[in-house]
Amino acid sequence: MSFEAFLIVSAVLFCIGLYGALARRNVLAVLMSIELMFNAVNVTLVAMAKYLAPAGLQEDISTVLTGQVFAVFIITVAAAEIALGLGIVFAMYRTNESVDLTEATQLRH
């Protein structure tokens, strides 16, 4: 259970999410893949907070919590993203009768 192992696991999670976000047609599947990517980044940040020496460690021990603070912000932003994303999904479903991304072409010229 080394630092690199955590980095590799979160890289795998991130790339799975990236593949899902690029290759799925259903907008809900894309949103779920984006959540996967958020989680992968959070694991990286917290692992870095645990294993790496931050700048200014000698003066202030609380710098070792920086990674966790960033993870808290990412979780909040993910919550905002999913609330707004699902709002857009419902609006899209109302006008299109479908949540298929290949059929959402209203903004095309």
Added chain:
Amino acid sequence: MFFQDVVFWILTVMAVGAALGVVLVRDLFRAALLLIVVFMAVAGFFVLLSAEFLAVVQVLIYVGAIAILIIFAVMLTRDVQRGNLPNRLQIPAAVFASLLLVALITVAVDTKWDFLPAEQLERVELVQTSSVTTLTSEELTEFGITSAEDQAEVQSSGLADLLIGDYVLPFEAVSVLLLAALIGALALVRPDPGTGRG
């Protein structure tokens, strides 16, 4: 240490397997349930990384709120029968994702990381695990932090202190962002006043 390794590998298999399921399973409802498995595994990683508070937040917000919202959305949209189809970008996306994976793993393995000095590990873990509680002097003495200055430093270094101290500006910005996003979501799903359709 051995026990932690076993837990780590179990969580890894859970997280990667369920994540593959999320993007590959055809049934969207099952994909949403597998996403919950990923969230729980990530909460387990947080516990292993001595971020207990984040693990609780992960379960509360991701499993408790986000997953439920996604399941609601899956059930309220009728595309469930068509399932989770791939689009035409499938092969380029797979190639791009695997190239990025190779690059990320190379960086993770090759970089000379600046690790924490070994003599600091115990103190750092104490600060990280006690991110929301204030420890008494007796408890700190048990962990080998005896001098009054060090104790004061550890006691005033919780996550909450950082959030409303050094990081108060991003904290407020994120609050406003969340409020704006929620109002925006409400405005989007509101029925059209002209037609009354919802």
